Amino acid sequence: MRIRNIKNADELIYESPYLIKNPYLYIGEYKTKVFKNNNPIHLEIGMGKGNFIIDMAKNNPDINFIGVEKYSSITLRALRKLKDINLPNLKIINIDALELSKVFKKEISTIYLNFSDPWPKKRHHKRRLTSEIFLRIYDDICLENIIIQKTDNIGLFESSIVSLSTYGYKIVDISLDLWSTDKVTSETEYENKFRKQGIKINYLKAIKK
Numbered sequence: 001m002r003i004r005n006i007k008n009a010d011e012l013i014y015e016s017p018y019l020i021k022n023p024y025l026y027i028g029e030y031k032t033k034v035f036k037n038n039n040p041i042h043l044e045i046g047m048g049k050g051n052f053i054i055d056m057a058k059n060n061p062d063i064n065f066i067g068v069e070k071y072s073s074i075t076l077r078a079l080r081k082l083k084d085i086n087l088p089n090l091k092i093i094n095i096d097a098l099e100l101s102k103v104f105k106k107e108i109s110t111i112y113l114n115f116s117d118p119w120p121k122k123r124h125h126k127r128r129l130t131s132e133i134f135l136r137i138y139d140d141i142c143l144e145n146i147i148i149q150k151t152d153n154i155g156l157f158e159s160s161i162v163s164l165s166t167y168g169y170k171i172v173d174i175s176l177d178l179w180s181t182d183k184v185t186s187e188t189e190y191e192n193k194f195r196k197q198g199i200k201i202n203y204l205k206a207i208k209k
């Protein structure tokens with residue numbers, strides 16, 4: 001994603017009530033202390049400008065959603081969309097996903113990986129959000145390990161299938177053309193752009209027992 005740096009974004013994000021300012025404080029207690037209910041928590045890692053997670057939160061009031069984004073300028077773009085909207089089931093965190101096991105403990109029910117950076121060079125493959133490094137982190141944070149991935153990138157998609165299967169996930173649903181199915185839910189910014197260009201979207205759902 002092209003990042004247009006916004007001056008003072010690091011400080012400006014703190015003005016939003018949706019931002020969890022110190023996410024490390026609530027480890028293991030997100031349901032009781034942050035959402036104050038017992039609904040499942042779904043996480044989108046690399047939420048970008050937030051279209052998907054905001055729409056999901058609007059459409060599913062009985063699910064708690066948390067969007068994770070590593071760049072403050074991009075986080076701010078998402079937070080600005082939430083001005084004047086009241087969504088008690090949505091929170092945003094500005095951290096790198098590598099930090100997630102210090103933030104959550106066995107409390108996440110579903111992880112969405114939407115159009116994650118593909119990291120095509122072999123020496124960068126471990127940075128992919130479905131590499132073993134991240135799958136280990138997801139073990140720490142998940143109560144139920146359910147991963148839903150959407151991507152235009154076939155290299156990332158194929159390596160995710162291998163990585164997830166090798167690690168013990170079962171691919172329970174898959175499509176090489178999501179928009180030709182009835183599985184379409186909320187659309188991301190990238191998905192919207194690719195769909196309009198006629199690019200097919202790969203989709204999978206994986207569960208680890």
Ligand SMILES: C[S@@+](CC[C@H](N)C(=O)[O-])C[C@H]1O[C@@H](n2cnc3c(N)ncnc32)[C@H](O)[C@@H]1O
Binds near residue numbers: 070
């Ligand atoms: C290609 S964009 C896709 C954005 C959005 N999910 C969409 O589909 O439109 C990938 C996003 O993931 C974020 N990202 C990449 N690696 C990350 C990481 N390790 N932790 C948190 N966010 C990450 C990037 O900053 C970027 O905003």
